[in-house]
Structures are given as C-alpha cells and as structure tokens.
Amino acid sequence: MSTHPQPDIHIFPTPAALADEAARRFVALAQAAITARERFTVAFSGGSTPRALHQRLASAPLCNAIDWAKVYVYWSDERLVPPDDAESNFRMARETLLDHVPIPAANIVPVPTVGGTTEDAATAYAETMIAQFGSELPQFDLILLGMGPDGHTASLFPGQPEPTAPGDALVLAVHHAPKPPPDRVSFSYKLINAARTVLLFVAGADKAETVRQVLRGAPDRAKLPVQGVQPTHGQLSWLLDEAAARDLQ
Numbered sequence: 001m002s003t004h005p006q007p008d009i010h011i012f013p014t015p016a017a018l019a020d021e022a023a024r025r026f027v028a029l030a031q032a033a034i035t036a037r038e039r040f041t042v043a044f045s046g047g048s049t050p051r052a053l054h055q056r057l058a059s060a061p062l063c064n065a066i067d068w069a070k071v072y073v074y075w076s077d078e079r080l081v082p083p084d085d086a087e088s089n090f091r092m093a094r095e096t097l098l099d100h101v102p103i104p105a106a107n108i109v110p111v112p113t114v115g116g117t118t119e120d121a122a123t124a125y126a127e128t129m130i131a132q133f134g135s136e137l138p139q140f141d142l143i144l145l146g147m148g149p150d151g152h153t154a155s156l157f158p159g160q161p162e163p164t165a166p167g168d169a170l171v172l173a174v175h176h177a178p179k180p181p182p183d184r185v186s187f188s189y190k191l192i193n194a195a196r197t198v199l200l201f202v203a204g205a206d207k208a209e210t211v212r213q214v215l216r217g218a219p220d221r222a223k224l225p226v227q228g229v230q231p232t233h234g235q236l237s238w239l240l241d242e243a244a245a246r247d248l249q
C-alpha cells in the first residue's frame, strides 16, 4: 500500500499547450519564491522536451515577468561533455533561454564537465550546491524532470545502482547510460525528493505505455526509475500531453 498521495496529473491537448502550462507554472513558482525568499532556485533537465518551455520563458511577456537577477539555475543532470558540445544540456539551455534573459552569469551553475573524472564532477557539483544553499540537503524551489521511454528520469536509468538501492549522495556519477552519451552526472533521489516542487514534463506517444506503467502499474523503481521521484514534503506534478497520456484511463 503506497503511503504516497495520489499523483497530481495534468493533461494537455498538444505539446504546445503543455509547454504553455509549464512556462506559466515556472513563472508563478519563481514569483512566489522571490517574494518569499528573495531567490528562486531551479534545476533544469536535459533532452528535447524542455526546449519549448525555455523558448517561452525567453520570450515576452514571460521573460519580463521574472526578476532574473534572483534566479539561480542548476542542472538535474548533465552529460560529461564540454559545455559547447552539441550534447550538452547546459548548451541547450544557454541557446534556448539563458542567452536571452538578463540572468547574471554568477547565477548560472553548470556541472563542471571538463578537467576531471565523472566522479570529480559529481563531487564538485554537490560541494558547490551545499555551499551556495548553506545546507547539507539543498532544497530547490523547482526541479524540472523529463522521462525517457524506458522510465528513466534525470540520468537515473533502469538497473543502475541508485534506482536499485538509493544511496546518501546528493549528486551521482553515472556510467554506461543506455541513452548516449554514456557518462553523466545526475541528481540523486535524495536531492530530487528534497525539492519544494518537482514538475515531470512528458510529451509524445512513444512514452504512453511507460507513463501507464509508472502511474498505474506496480511500483518497481529499479525497472522504472521515475517512480522513485516522491518528494518528501514537496509537490510532484505530472504535466503530460494527450499523446503521452493516451493509455491512462
């Protein structure tokens, strides 16, 4: 018997409507966090789905609705490639959003993907976060996540150590990722589940069966890592387009 509340699921007719809602929520969360705590801490995910969200946030009127000087940006996962590599999640966010809004460079905190091992990058990222949040368990205002057709989220992939036996680390070195590039850095469940808000943002018919298994099937985090996203005190919301939700009754 799950002790977790029923997931909060919102379904939208098209990927554009889905991105509109994600952008609306992003702005609302940013405004509320800045009002309450004078800053908004957000972790972006990678892949292709977030592009439409970024483009909306980079355009008027939404780009003018946020005090970007009080926004602090991290990544919930990153590929171990240089920051200018076509596969870099940082590069994608820079090109689709960060280069187009007045966010101070010091507020942008990419994973240090050059000059060391994957383990070095994970350790350094966790240390940076702890220092900047002033807490051994940083509590993000918002963590944005996607989901792959295999049920992975961030860079937590089926059968890998964290989904199988979650540890105490905040940031993980990931090797042999089935979705290339193989070496990555990822937030752990411990860090993800400390967030105030987690938005799972999923579009496309290719994910519909996995969405059904994740939301309606038996819990099996090792097989479907996104099932391990269960914020301890925060709010988890699924934002789906109709194609991704088509197998949900």
Ligand code: 6PG
Residues within 6 Å of the ligand: 045, 046, 047, 048, 049, 050, 077, 078, 079, 089, 145, 146, 147, 148, 152, 153, 154, 155, 179
């Ligand atoms: C990554 C992503 C990954 C992504 C999913 C969905 O670095 O690859 O963070 O977890 O969110 O694979 O990717 P799409 O949005 O491209 O379907």
